Amino acid sequence: MCQIATSKSAPPYQPTWASLDSRPIPSWYDEAKLGIFIHWGVFSVPSFSSEWFWYDWKGNPTPAIVEFMKQNYKPDFTYADFANQFSAEFFQQASQWADIFNSSGAKYIVFVSKHHEGYTNWPSKYSFSWNSVDVGPNIDIVGQLMNATRQRTNLKFGLYHSMFEWFHPLYLADKQSGFKTQNFVNQKTLPELYEIVNTYKPEVVWSDGDWEANDTYWKSKEYLAWLYNDSPVKDTVVVNDRWGKGVQCKHGGVYTCGDRFNPGVLQKHKWVNAMTIDKYSWGFRRNAKLEDYLTIEELLQTFVTTVSCGGNMLMNVGPPSHGHITPIYEERLRQMGTWLKVNGEGIYASKPWTYQNDTITAGVWYTMKKSKSGGTADVYAFVFDWPGSGTLSLGLPKVSPATVVTLLGFPGNLNYHTQSAQGLDIEIPAIPVNKMPCQWMWCFKITAVKN
Incomplete structure (x- = not known):
């Protein structure tokens, strides 16, 4: 850069x-x-x-x-x-x-x-x-x-x-x-x-x-x-x-x-x-x-x-x-x-991550902000299409024990399961349309991702 x-x-x-x-x-x-x-x-x-x-x-x-x-x-x-x-x-x-x-x-x-x-x-x-x-x-x-x-x-x-x-x-x-x-x-x-x-x-x-x-x-x-x-x-x-x-x-x-x-x-x-x-x-x-x-x-x-x-x-x-x-x-x-x-x-003051888009799920693009600790980053996954299966599978984030997943605009943390080497499956909550955190596109924040 x-x-x-x-x-x-x-x-x-x-x-x-x-x-x-x-x-x-x-x-x-x-x-x-x-x-x-x-x-x-x-x-x-x-x-x-x-x-x-x-x-x-x-x-x-x-x-x-x-x-x-x-x-x-x-x-x-x-x-x-x-x-x-x-x-x-x-x-x-x-x-x-x-x-x-x-x-x-x-x-x-x-x-x-x-x-x-x-x-x-x-x-x-x-x-x-x-x-x-x-x-x-x-x-x-x-x-x-x-x-x-x-x-x-x-x-x-x-x-x-x-x-x-x-x-x-x-x-x-x-x-x-x-x-x-x-x-x-x-x-x-x-x-x-x-x-x-x-x-x-x-x-x-x-x-x-x-x-x-x-x-x-x-x-x-x-x-x-x-x-x-x-x-x-x-x-x-x-x-x-x-x-x-x-x-x-x-x-x-x-x-x-x-x-x-x-x-x-x-x-x-x-x-x-x-x-x-x-x-x-x-x-x-x-x-x-x-x-x-x-x-x-x-x-x-x-x-x-x-x-x-x-x-x-x-x-x-x-x-x-x-x-x-x-x-x-x-x-x-x-x-x-x-x-x-x-x-x-x-978006604001973000930086490009190691990867720009996901390898498993199409229509997922990433930005990141470095964590204050220096060894990890907060990664933002922008999802073009709301997952219909109840699970959002991401192939690239390598989580740490401190990782927390949230959906911007929605209260609370989301449950997730790690895949083999890296990546995770995020459980998508059943959100009524009138409770959606905005529409058109969504952003999942994945904290403490290993660089």
């Missing part, structure tokens, strides 16, 4: 990957396990396909989107015209958002400050007339969400920022030069990155849109050295791995290795599963069907397998343009919170 920071003191980091990669990941991030991703912008107005609507209309035209625009908008309508309809009338000073995100059991949020369309959700000095104060809702969205989050919750506040913009003239000119010029980086990308950190002090800086040019073009190493050495969040900030072509899954902070990355096996470096409740889009879709949304059972299974293998899960919601979190998203978030209130002991 990756090194986790235990102290705020650190030597200055140099603008080289060898130096930058030596920085420990702040411990708060590894302990948090769950974050909420929020994609919101001008793309939330058409909300027809995804957050890539503009590119799929004008950059690489998709017939369905071209026809949608032809049938519903006048011929001279431009993408910029959508900004006037980005109303955010139900954003309500972001208090509703902060309260719902807090109810999910997540420990941090990552909000899209700017996507590939270039529209900034804050009054950027470097995005004249294409930001949320100059056109659209006429408010500092990032600032309001930051204030609501920090005033109403203990959630860490993070920001996503796209390094490139599909149709920005300076970027297109740099691209035409083979990225030998850096006018877009010097005049747009870097100034924005410094601006959001100095203004809002995000504790996650999630970079994206980096893949067409290398990190030298983006001046990523120089920026990260400043972020780690001199920025107002130098001791606590967490970054990802999207800082240039070929960098992903090799350098940076936590590894994303691609969207919805969930390898199912233990990883050597701290990683994150950035995924969506809507299976097909990060932004809101008006034409989404019920079956397009992950069920709470699917979300929990994704979450537990992620944590068991050493990752965090960054779970995305896409609000509509008016700014009210839709009921399907709110339900999923509150369901996660309900489940974590019962089972969070086996």
